[in-house]
Amino acid sequence: MKLGSTSLFLIVFLSTGLVAQQKIIEYEAFFLHNKSELTDLEKNKLTIFHDSILANYSITNMSIIGYANEIGGYEYNHRLSTDRANYIHQFIRNENLKIPTEVVGKGEIITRKEKDYKNQLIENRKAVMRYAVYSRLVHTASISEFAAGEKMTIKSIGFYPDSPVYLPQSEPTLLKLVEDLSKNKSYYIQIQGHIYDPNNYEKDRVYPDTNPTLSEDRAKTIYLFLIQNGIDSTRLSYVGFQGKYPLNKKPQDDRRVEIEVVKIQPE
Secondary structure, three states: OOOOOOOEEEEEEOOOOOOOOEEEEEEEEEOOOOOOOOOHHHHHHHHHHHHHHHHHEEEEEEEEEEEEOOOOOHHHHHHHHHHHHHHHHHHHOOOOOOOOEEEEEEEEOOOOOOOOHHHHHHHOOEEEEEEEEEEEEEEEEOHHHOOOOOEEEEOOOOEOOOOOOEOHHHHHHHHHHHHHHHHOOOEEEEEEEOOOOOOOOOOOOOOOOOOOOHHHHHHHHHHHHHHHOOOOHHHEEEEEOOOOOOOOOOHHHHOOEEEEEEEEOOO
16 A cells, blocks of 8 residues: 555554454463452562553453362352452553453362472462453554554654653654544544653552643643644544553653544544
8 A cells, every 4th residue: 555645654553454463462460368359569560561561562352361279169269260350350440441351250270280289279369361462563654544443653753851842853743643634534533641650660659740640731732733733623532641551662752642543433
């Protein structure tokens, strides 16, 4: 497909029908005996892993499967495994990210080998997360190539540290985005703001700066720019994700906005 002059340099989260291949990534979180909540250590490990998936992949769907070991009655263990799966779902759930998720408890895992019986009992107290993902690839594209739910980072839009003001060199790219959206009026987008936060793996943290809305302010800056340049506000929305989804590269890479196609409505 030949791209026009309005093409943008984007980092793309690709989905079905594009060139990326889907793969499954698994993660196991472990529980204490008879518990359906994770320890602080396990919560921290899960947070780091889950955020790295969000930062580096496009998730099409996922499943959370809870298990228990064989100690206790069958009905009790099935209920415990379901509680564990539901706990994980609530822990990683984000209302701004609509990821289709299957949550199920599979009950007890019977220990088959007597040699390592105690360790197997510990390892069977778990929940397994399976992420169906596509790798993030570098691609040159127009917004017209994307389907609803696909997300992109515009590489050449950056911001000053601790500021919602975009860098001067970002304006040509913003004007190309205006032109692209003007040509594709059926596309509705959400602008998602991010910040650099060295403590981004601490859940429910208190931000040390005096501007906890910085990520939202950055998204709003782009939102207002698009409106001021003729894009209908009903096609736009914005949200701030603070420092929850780092790219694990340079600070400037996290001072960014991402754009998600939320729907495509025929004109």
